Amino acid sequence: MTNDTPDWIRLHKALSVEAEHGFIDLVGKQYRFSEFLSLTFGKFPTVLPAIERRRWQDMAMQFANYPFLEIEERKNLVVQVRRYLYQLQKEQEEKEQKQQGVEEQGKVYQAKIPNKVPIIPEVSKRLAPQIDQKLKDLPEIGIRKADNLARLGLYTVRDLLFYYPRDHIDYARQVNIRELVAGETVTIVATVKRCNCFTSPKNQKLLILELLLRDDTAQIKVGRFYAGSRFTSRGWQESLKRRYPVGSVVAACGLVKANKYGLTLDNPELEVLAHPGDSIESLTIGRVVPIYALTEGVVANTVRQAVITALPAALQLKDPLPRGLREKYGLMELKDAIANIHFPHDSDALRIARRRLVFDEFFYLQVSLLQRQQKAREIQTSAILAPQGRLIEKFHEILPFRLTSAQQRVINDILNDLQKSVPMNRLVQGDVGSGKTVVAVIAILAAIQSGYQAALMAPTEVLAEQHYRKLVSWFNLLHLPVELLTGSTKTAKRREIHSQLETGELPLLVGTHALIQDKVNFQRLGLVVIDEQHRFGVEQRARLQQKGEQPHVLTMTATPIPRTLALTVHGDLDVSQIDELPPGRQKIQTTLLTGQQRPQAYDLMRREIAQGRQIYVVLPLVEESEKLDLKSAVEEYEMLQESVFPEFQVGLLHGRMSSAEKDEAINKFRDNQTQILVSTTVVEVGVDVPNATVMLIENAERFGLSQLHQLRGRVGRGAAQSYCLLMSSTRNPDAQQRLKVLEQSQDGFFISEMDMRFRGPGEVLGTRQSGVPDFTLASLVEDEEVLLLARQAAEKVIEMDASLERWPLMKAELKYRYERLMGGAILT
Known part of the structure; x- marks a missing residue:
């Protein structure tokens, strides 16, 4: 941290890592987390106004006391400081922009894009492959390699360009032998002092090449292994010795490992150079190396060579994102991002390229979700339900407790929705015991007092029975009938319920999947409540909604969903949170x-x-x-x-x-x-x-x-x-x-965040019907900041033109991604 500008990156990273590890006051190389934050906030930047400097001094004191806080108190402190820093960073950047005369509002983050961009092979446009050209028609690939690549689903040049590496290994850092540290991946350039070739005494089909390498600082022994009987012949051994003669200069890259003899490179890649300063031709040595998902019969270098053949075609890519949007969010141009995701100049270029492509994955999903929401809001045929009435007033009178402020806030959200002719589509999240059922009952009573029926569907008979028992105790006092319909309901009772629904005598039906059977017909269904909604499939939820004419829909879950997951799975819903437990609940x-x-x-x-x-x-x-x-x-x-x-x-x-x-x-x-x-x-x-x-x-x-x-x-x-x-x-x-x-x-929202970090989003929701999009690069755990920016950008785009007619390239890209690639299955 300098004395003029806050080191935002180090601060955000320290807070993020501490949160990921459960607020345990991590120990770093020099300081504990609490010590680092206390020192950092103690040396406030001179650019800050006096009021902010005092705030930094207060935070320095708070972090000095961090080791003595309870976990919940630590969590609250970290969350508050993260929010404060993001807001302060935003204000500082906007201030700097105004000083520079840049009239750009709402900027959140500007990534530094390197001037040096990617390694796209220098070829004439005449020789460059066409973006939609078949791989088998490229002479550098041919029919046999094209058949192998087809096993990975790669048929065209475009397929190759968008076949992103699953990982990268950074061999770009070249060091002297004396500087080697176990656990790092590096490249060294050294002179061969000794070369031995021999068959392993433990395996007669394994050949070991052993080199003693020395540079100006130290020496190191490395070994490379060749498995297969053909490698153990005397002829092959002699050819290897001739390839690495004593005195030759070798570039070697690999993972540094410690063994009983000292440090070595684990089965390194090797290339002989003409002299120490010679350029390295290898696709791995001295580079950030892409690691691709492979399958049987397809080796890594086949994919790497094919990608290099295809890369010149990246110059033909037209960027679907307008220049203004790219500049606002600090996004690398698409062709440069594609080149740098495959063969980046360095780790910085890779990071910025990945950020652009992750933004794209989130952005097009959010545009699609918001389009869906916009379309739903254009429907003006739902029942308008009265938020005021005798039933709701009487219910408040019979309740033996007061509602929490969080419950009241969510009820207000729901009642505001119910007054509109646009169908409500709201998700209520609440921790175990937060009182979601009471909130749902008030929505149900709003429907009943307006002359409509309501349905409450739960995933199991146990839960449906529980809801029914609770509702009966309240509805008896309100003189309202309520029935339960499950797979166990007797035939005679089932017929009676069907009849009362059709005549309108029965205002509320509670049940399981039995509610969506064909024989269940409501006279005037105005509200659908679905509990533990993630346990139902899309078709099941839709079939219940089809029992009425555009009924309002309230879904509930007691499994709090992390913010990033909610945005990707439920980005087309309005979300309310009951984030407060009733008073008097003891900690378990x-x-x-x-x-x-x-x-x-x-x-x-x-x-x-x-x-x-x-x-x-x-x-x-x-x-x-x-x-x-x-x-x-x-x-x-x-x-x-x-x-x-x-x-x-x-x-x-x-x-x-x-x-x-x-x-x-x-x-x-x-x-x-x-x-x-x-x-x-x-x-x-x-x-x-x-x-x-x-x-x-x-x-x-x-x-x-x-x-x-x-x-x-x-x-x-x-x-x-x-x-x-x-x-x-x-x-x-x-x-x-x-x-x-x-x-x-005891905080369900915090626990769900940690659960997603440990197990992944699909497991948190249940993989069977979770509806989590299958991202290629993006991570809901690591890329929250990019997701929030993509959502912000998508909201602005939809606000300007929901049809995307102003941006035909963007519209075509959205169609390509979520109709062709995902078969239209944008969400469950």
Whole structure:
């Protein structure tokens, strides 16, 4: 950090890395995270006004106290400082622009684009391949190599240009031998002092080439391996020795490794040079090397050589993004980005090229989502529902508690939507126990008091039954009928419900997938509420909406979705968050235990039952699997009942039981006839027993963090202190670190962010129908800043011209990406 300008990059990176590691006050090479931040904020830049300097001094003090804060307090501090820095950086950059006379508003980040751009081979336009030319027609590739490349789905020059590397290895840094450090990838240029060739004594089909290399600073021994009987012949060995004679100059690149003899390069790439300053012709040595996804029969150099053949065609690419937009967001031109993503000059050029191409992936998705949202808002045929009325007033009167400010804010969002003829399409996110059902009930009552019907669909019978019980207790006081329709509903009752829906006598129907059956017909459906919406497929959600004429749609989830994931999967929805728990909720004491600590867990369970409390024991499987060494629910139930807790009643609940059996198990537990309920994840949502105070989760490492947080939410619903015990026998440090997040935090939004970092977005939502776009380069974990910029840019583009008629190249690119490449499957 200089004394004139803040070092934004180091500050943002330090805060980001600390957040990624769970706010543990990381130890760096020189300082702890807290020490670095305290020192940094203590030396405020002179460009800052006095008020900001005082703010920096305050933050220096806060970070000096960082090691003594609780995890939640650390998290809040880091989040606040990150927001503050982004805002301050934006203001400083806008100020600098005004001083330079640049009239450009809303600039967030300007990337430095190098003057030196890519290695596009110098060839005449006459010889350059055409962008849509078939690879088999290029003489440098030919039919045989083209057939191999076709196995990767590469048929044209365009396919090759947009076949991005999955990774890069940086051999561009050339160092002296004395400067080698284990773990780095480097290139050295040195003289051959000795050359040996011999067959491995342990493997007669393995030839080892051993070179002793020396430069002006030191010497190093390197070895290269050749597997195959043809390499062990005397003729091949002699040819290798002639290739690397003593006194020749060799360029070598590879990963520096330490062995018992010192440092070496791991199986390095080698090239003989005419002299020390000679240019290196290799596609790997001395370069940032692209690593491509391959398949059987296709080797790396085949793809690299083909890409080099295709690169001159990049000059023919017309950039679909207007120049003004590129300059505003600091984006490299497309042809330069394509060249630099394959063969960059250096790591900076690679970073800036990748940023442009990641922006494109996010930008076209966001444009598509916003177009979809715009189209939905053009529909003006939905029911206009009254936000004021006797039913809602009476409901407020019978509620035994006050709504939180977060609930009230979300209710206002919903009621504002319901007053419009444009159909509402809102997602409500709320942590476990935040009170989403109450919010949904007010929306339902707005529909009913306006003369319309409502439907509430849940993914499981357990959850649908839970909603029904809660709604009946309220609706009886309001003198309103409500019915439950599931797969278990008897035929006679089913017919009665169908009839009452068609006549309009039944204002609210709660149910599972049974609601979307053909025989279910509403007289006047005005509102659809879908709980745990990510558990339904697109068609299932759409079929329920089709039961009415453009009904308003309210979707809910108790699995908080990270911001980046919400933007990519639900970017066409309006999102509200209930980010506040009702007052009086106690923190659930969460502890990670090993198998040796099981007796302590059982002691705690006995003490809680002795005080009249109840226990959940959750397992990942129903019956024992031969492939996985995991306890089964059935086996655990029998063991606990017969051996561990014979004095108590133990119940069993899992997904393979009939509906009647499930109801019986839940009702017995709810009525405290059973003190311990052994269950699979069927209790994840919907089972509400305030008397339960202990949740023991076996094989906790088999669950995602968000799912564990959901399970934990089954306890802590009453006034008594509750406990969550995570039983895990794994010694895997990554799994241990992941589970410790649950020990440290009760914040579902933070936990979902960490879950996405550990497991990836598809796993967080559930891969079966998650709808996470398949990005080639972009990462929802690493590229949040670029996603937010792409969303901002897409909003401005849609605001100016939602049809994209002003930008025909952009419109064509959007069509190409999300109709041809993704078959039109933009979202689920």
